[in-house]
């Protein structure tokens with residue numbers, strides 16, 4: 483390790499943290515007059531733009547759950563698909579998140595993409611896919627990813643969104659949020675300027 487790196491290790495954490503920049507990057511133009519009616523259309527557009535801008539794994543997100551006592555937990559995982567408007571992810575039933583989803587079937591997903599300074603946040607109740615759908619999800623994984631997973635333990639879950647928030651940061655700290663909420667067969671849109 484070079485000397486500057488060693489001296490950084492001796493720096494108090496709060497000072498080091500204060501020295502970090504946040505919201506760096508280049509937020510793209512966002513035409514709020516031409517928002518798609520469907521949030522999944524906007525999500526797809528943003529994810530593909532993140533991919534094109536070099537975000538290595540734009541389909542990775544933080545999944546938050548709560549346990550039976552209401553204590554929160556979170557971990558990273560991969561978005562599998564948006565099945566008819568429901569956001570699918572997969573894991574083992576025997577995992578901590580599996581137990582938490584059994585006890586408290588609701589969750590939130592958060593994506594964070596740089597350099598666009600964009601985040602997408604989804605929350606709602608969680609449903610379990612059919613055994614056939616979960617088996618098909620497992621079968622689509624590579625042999626090494628299937629290794630060690632007991633038959634029947636792999637589950638595909640889906641968040642049925644009650645709120646989807648698209649957030650884009652701004653250098654002048656006037657951040658923009660568009661919130662989609664289900665109304666009848668469609669979605670309401672609320673624009674928030676922080």
Ligand SMILES: Cc1cc2nc3c(=O)[nH]c(=O)nc-3n(C[C@H](O)[C@H](O)[C@H](O)COP(=O)(O)O)c2cc1C
Pocket residue numbers: 539542555556557558559560561572573574577578579580
């Ligand atoms: C980029 C990335 C992607 C991941 N994708 C998944 C996934 O799709 N499913 C999964 O069960 N775990 C995935 N993991 C591992 C989880 O973060 C977590 O460690 C594991 O699922 C156990 O979580 P739990 O103890 O809360 O159940 C991924 C981790 C990373 C860093």
